[in-house]
Amino acid sequence: MSSLYVPPPKCLEKRFVAPQRHMFGPGPSNVPPRILAAGAEPVIGHMHPEMFEIMSDIRSGIQYAFQTRNKVTLAVSGTGHAAMECAIFNAVEPGEDVLMAVNGIWGERAAEIAERIGARVNTIRTPAGSCFTNEDINQALARHKPCVVLFTHGESSTGVLHPLDGIGDICHRHNCLFVVDCVASMGGAPLYMDTQGIDILYTGSQKVLNAPPGTAPISFSERACEKVFNRKTKPVSFFLDMSWLANYWGCDGKLARIYHHTGPVTNFYSLRESLAVLAEQGLENSWCRHQEVAEYFHEGLENMGLRLFVKDKNVRLPTVTTIVAPPGYDWKEITSYIMKNHKLEISGGLGPSVGQVLRVGLMGCNSSKASVDMVLEALKDALKHCHKSRV
Numbered sequence: 373m374s375s376l377y378v379p380p381p382k383c384l385e386k387r388f389v390a391p392q393r394h395m396f397g398p399g400p401s402n403v404p405p406r407i408l409a410a411g412a413e414p415v416i417g418h419m420h421p422e423m424f425e426i427m428s429d430i431r432s433g434i435q436y437a438f439q440t441r442n443k444v445t446l447a448v449s450g451t452g453h454a455a456m457e458c459a460i461f462n463a464v465e466p467g468e469d470v471l472m473a474v475n476g477i478w479g480e481r482a483a484e485i486a487e488r489i490g491a492r493v494n495t496i497r498t499p500a501g502s503c504f505t506n507e508d509i510n511q512a513l514a515r516h517k518p519c520v521v522l523f524t525h526g527e528s529s530t531g532v533l534h535p536l537d538g539i540g541d542i543c544h545r546h547n548c549l550f551v552v553d554c555v556a557s558m559g560g561a562p563l564y565m566d567t568q569g570i571d572i573l574y575t576g577s578q579k580v581l582n583a584p585p586g587t588a589p590i591s592f593s594e595r596a597c598e599k600v601f602n603r604k605t606k607p608v609s610f611f612l613d614m615s616w617l618a619n620y621w622g623c624d625g626k627l628a629r630i631y632h633h634t635g636p637v638t639n640f641y642s643l644r645e646s647l648a649v650l651a652e653q654g655l656e657n658s659w660c661r662h663q664e665v666a667e668y669f670h671e672g673l674e675n676m677g678l679r680l681f682v683k684d685k686n687v688r689l690p691t692v693t694t695i696v697a698p699p700g701y702d703w704k705e706i707t708s709y710i711m712k713n714h715k716l717e718i719s720g721g722l723g724p725s726v727g728q729v730l731r732v733g734l735m736g737c738n739s740s741k742a743s744v745d746m747v748l749e750a751l752k753d754a755l756k757h758c759h760k761s762r763v
């Protein structure tokens with residue numbers, strides 16, 4: 373007689389096979405066979421010499437993708453949110469003033485994260501689909517005197533690519549760190565961490581990099597390190613404490629590496645491979661391809677009579693497109709129809725764009741004219757077959 377009172381679950385007797393889908397939502401994107409295969413290599417120890425070599429390769433790959441020479445560059449074991457928390461938890465101490473630029477959900481989330489650690493959170497806000505001017509930023513910094521300001525480069529909830537030129541200088545004139553979220557833009561739009569004066573930059577693995585979700589590249593400038601490594605209080609999270617992580621990743625200059633946590637070994641293999649793909653293709657080629665494909669897509673949408681949510685062409689995010697929800701339709705019916713009949717994921721809005729837009733992400737290997745043609749076909753088919761009320 374068994375002593376177990378919970379029997380083995382019947383559902384686990386069946387082998388799971390993942391469906392094949394075109395992952396054209398705002399993420400995760402499809403993982404190409406080469407990157408999947410890298411993740412299927414045998415697990416080795418997270419502190420074996422070969423693993424340290426892989427981590428060192430990842431650091432070089434991130435330095436290339438971010439265009440930075442920062443020593444403190446690594447990948448957090450977690451998704452984009454872990455990197456957001458890592459940036460904020462390490463750079464901000466309780467009671468300090470921060471400024472969050474809110475032009476979509478990500479500034480809102482960053483504000484909530486900072487609030488949870490007892491920071492004094494100030495915000496500047498602009499309507500979804502638009503950007504701040506450098507003068508708006510200058511005035512807000514003069515008013516709030518924050519020690520950290522956070523911007524989202526690619527606002528995946530609204531489809532805006534926020535210009536970054538000049539903001540770094542403004543922040544530094546106000547003695548403030550410039551933190552940028554490039555989760556949805558890195559690899560798909562020009563970004564130069566060092567020359568743009570970015571102090572903390574982070575991204576995720578599952579968008580343009582086409583790796584599985586679960587690792588999040590992050591880098592700290594010397595100015596950021598000066599603050600982060602001279603705090604009065606310890607960061608609230610042990611797991612995300614940069615003094616531990618910098619040692620684990622071999623970027624604190626110390627010879628001995630101390631166990632901190634068990635890194636997600638196979639996810640690191642995949643991340644390394646995805647960075648190798650980006651390096652092979654060339655960063656500038658990747659930026660150009662995303663831009664060209666986005667313009668081709670936007671033209672196709674307008675030719676179908678659909679409207680783009682972001683009015684100003686110059687600030688449209690090339691990786692994630694927001695389409696004004698077609699009037700008279702239920703957007704949920706459209707996304708479900710396309711999933712069911714075309715095995716293709718596109719999504720509805722998020723945060724301030726809920727109910728207002730459809731979002732299509734064409735990132736990394738999915739950024740091609742062939743993918744655009746597929747999405748346009750699927751949308752045409754959905755608009756023909758989904759229920760339309762009189763507008």
Ligand code: PMP
Pocket residue numbers: 398399451452453454478524526527528529553554555556576585
């Ligand atoms: N920032 C931006 C701009 C994003 O698009 C996302 C993911 N949609 C995140 C942060 C959070 O990343 P994750 O879902 O990997 O935690």
